[in-house]
Amino acid sequence: DTGVSQNPRHKITKRGQNVTFRCDPISEHNRLYWYRQTLGQGPEFLTYFQNEAQLEKSRLLSDRFSAERPKGSFSTLEIQRTEQGDSAMYLCASSPTVQETQYFGPGTRLLVL
Amino acid sequence: GQNIDQPTEMTATEGAIVQINCTYQTSGFNGLFWYQQHAGEAPTFLSYNVLDGLEEKGRFSSFLSRSKGYSYLLLKELQMKDSASYLCAPDNYGQNFVFGPGTRLSVLP
Numbered sequence: 001d002t003g004v005s006q007n008p009r010h011k012i013t014k015r016g017q018n019v020t021f022r023c024d025p026i027s028e029h030n031r032l033y034w035y036r037q038t039l040g041q042g043p044e045f046l047t048y049f050q051n052e053a054q055l056e057k058s059r060l061l062s063d064r065f066s067a068e069r070p071k072g073s074f075s076t077l078e079i080q081r082t083e084q085g086d087s088a089m090y091l092c093a094s095s096p097t098v099q100e101t102q103y104f105g106p107g108t109r110l111l112v113l
Numbered sequence: 114g115q116n117i118d119q120p121t122e123m124t125a126t127e128g129a130i131v132q133i134n135c136t137y138q139t140s141g142f143n144g145l146f147w148y149q150q151h152a153g154e155a156p157t158f159l160s161y162n163v164l165d166g167l168e169e170k171g172r173f174s175s176f177l178s179r180s181k182g183y184s185y186l187l188l189k190e191l192q193m194k195d196s197a198s199y200l201c202a203p204d205n206y207g208q209n210f211v212f213g214p215g216t217r218l219s220v221l222p
Contacts, residue, residue, distance in 0.1 A: 033210070042117075042200050042212035043156065056210075091155060101146060104155035 002026070004105035006092050012111045013082055020078045021108045025094030032075050033102060034067055035091040043091055049075060082112045115139045117213035119201060124219045125191055133186045133216045135201035145184045146202040147175050150215065156200055159186070188218075196220045 005024045013019050025032050030051055035043035046065065047057045051072040064082075069075040079086055089109050093102035116138040125131040137145070144163040148156035162168055162177035162184065174187040186199055198215040205211075 035212075040215075040217075042202075042215045044212075045210035048210070058210075101158040101161060104157070106155050 004092055004094055004103055006090075006105040006108050008108060009106060010109050010111075012113065014113050015084060016081055018078065018080045019082060019110065020076055021090055021092075021110075022074060022076050023092030023094075023105055024074045025092070026096075026103055027073075029094035029096050029103075030072075031095045031097070031100075031102075032069055033093040033095075034075070034077050035093065037089045037091055037107075038087075046077070079110075082110075084112045086110060087112045115203060115205070115211045117201060117203065117211060119199075119213045119216045121214065122217045122219070124221060127191055127193060127220055127222050129191050130187065130189050131191060131218065133188070133199050133218065135184045135186075135213055137182050137184070137201070137203045137213075139182075139203045139205055139211075141205045142179065142203055143206045144204040145175075145177055146204060147184075147186050148200040148202065148212070150198045150200060152197070156212075159199075161204070191220050193220050193222065 007022045033048040034046040037043045045058050046061050047067050049069040052069050064080045067077045089107045091107045092105045095102045118136045146161050147159040149159050150156040160175040162175050167176045172189045177184045196219050198217045200215045201213045
């Protein structure tokens with residue numbers, strides 16, 4: 001039984017560069033979520049998918065952020081023209097259906113220099 | 114919108130009992146999740162309350178009062194490994210998107 005996996009686990013980049021993260025959910029989980037978490041705070045919702053459809057996107061998410069889940073399995077989160085304020089842990093979670101608990105991946109820690 | 118309030122930090126002694134409170138205001142509510150998160154790790158599921166009252170699961174219990182918008186997590190026989198952040202998250206009919214700020218619990222020997 002494999003859990004949610006995320007790659008890379010760590011990413012250091014220079015301001016202005018683009019980065020892409022990948023999330024592989026638990027197989028057959030229909031829902032996939034992306035969160036951002038900074039030190040001392042709870043996870044902050046970014047977006048979620050029901051299969052391949054992106055159903056909601058946080059108003060906090062600028063147009064530099066985009067997420068895809070093309071085949072309803074893995075998902076990617078891209079940040080364009082990174083800024084130092086983007087430095088955070090990016091968490092992915094999946095759940096089988098509505099009203100089910102979310103299972104989190106280990107996260108990708110991003111540092112923008 | 115949603116508003117969730119938890120104490121920022123708590124300290125307790127090994128073997129003691131600690132209660133972590135959470136108050137919330139949400140536009141829709143179906144139940145409430147509690148997650149545990151160790152430093153540098155992802156959150157892991159602890160409990161989910163739908164009905165009012167106390168649900169016990171080993172050393173951990175969770176309480177919910179829907180009318181008061183209030184929940185607490187009760188940890189008994191504290192162990193050093195319980196040092197972690199505890200996050201409450203109201204379930205807005207499956208849209209479990211908003212987590213509280215978390216309560217950082219330190220268990221001292």
